[in-house]
Amino acid sequence: MLKIWAVANQKGGVGKTTTAVNLAGQLVREQQRVLLVDMDPHGSMTAYFRQDPDTLEKSIYQLFQAPAVNLKQITESILLPTSVNGLSLLPASTAMVTIDRQLGAQKGKGLVIKQALHTQSDRFDHVLIDCPPLLGILMVNALAACEHLVLPVQTEYLALKGLERMMHTLEMIIKSRKGQLDYTIVATMFDRRTRAALDSLEMLRQLYRDYLAEAIIPIDTQFREASSRGQPLTTMQPKARGALAYVDLLKELQQNKQNH
């Protein structure tokens, strides 16, 4: 049974790509066959694994142009290996930025990714979808395809306000889809030395008690080091502070304590 998780937040730079990549790295260490899906037209995750979103001829863009009958064949033609054995990538391309304009009004384009991923359920155990920082058709596709949503949030005032707004939008989307969508909020880039971060964490705990992960991702400069080497921190340096926090987060997600 293919497990599909998406990582999303309309706020930019909160650690969405870092979260998807590092959860995937740890899943590979646990012998899972993992697929990363880059739904961000800016292609941060694709660039993380040394592919160029500007020049790639085959990407998720092709899935939106294809007739449904060829979906399995097209999906397999765009799959790429990564620097990590057992970790594959469905890359993004900058052309995806036009999808909202081209297809926005058309019906039935909200399930393209879900259908494409289900053609791969014999090849992979786990899928992680990285979302763009915007609520458009690409994010809607990711939300329709996943059964669990991970929401990284920075521990600071504006980020909590942004989360409140995201929750409003999410509730609207969840109502329009068939079936439940569970979610887990995770505090990222936590700097325990600043008062503002401690206060925000306390506020997160009060506002979202049942949905907030116990695991907190600390600020760790090794994440940037890992991205400059094209490796998840969880596979490059499994004992780094940041990596250990993602191992804790994965344990919680696998126990799915947040199942309400």
Place this chain on the structure above:
Amino acid sequence: MLKIWAVANQKGGVGKTTTAVNLAGQLVREQQRVLLVDMDPHGSMTAYFRQDPDTLEKSIYQLFQAPAVNLKQITESILLPTSVNGLSLLPASTAMVTIDRQLGAQKGKGLVIKQALHTQSDRFDHVLIDCPPLLGILMVNALAACEHLVLPVQTEYLALKGLERMMHTLEMIIKSRKGQLDYTIVATMFDRRTRAALDSLEMLRQLYRDYLAEAIIPIDTQFREASSRGQPLTTMQPKARGALAYVDLLKELQQNKQNH
């Protein structure tokens, strides 16, 4: 003569909103009449000044729905004051996320903001436009309206790759507009203690020598403090490290050393 600058980068969380807000704060300290324009449907800058992008009835969204003849009247009806005397805001609303889908294919919607701002040239001396982390019709509007573009970039590997891609896109856009578009790249969230940041800064200097600002914005936790109080750091604590760096940046932009 109204001076219009835009702050943009497709990468999320690099300090676009922080840059726009703090340059504006310093301009107000120099007795300029300043207008901030929030083109991001997520509305971080609008939330920064305690307005709610979810519930605001009047926002930039109305400008895209209005016939051109009413543009001056509509623009004035959506103007809001902020916590800082002399600083006004054209707010964003979450409804703006639909603009790409609604108007994307229509011609002539690329100049809405430029036209709206020129109706206000007797009220303001300076305009700063905050862009969303996505290249859509909202960003295209901001690029068409401004005469100078500020590009905040984090000093890390992936951000430099992202900037390269952004430059490709920018060159395409600049060719299609009438007249020059000057730009300044500014290194943000610089942490001089990490090797990766020093290497990336050096790379930025080599790749973009004439366009890179001398001023470097350091990591400063006071920025988050300021955002939790709804004040620019440059007006709340003008002597803070981060604020002084934006004062230096403003001096460079005003001398427009980057004019090529």
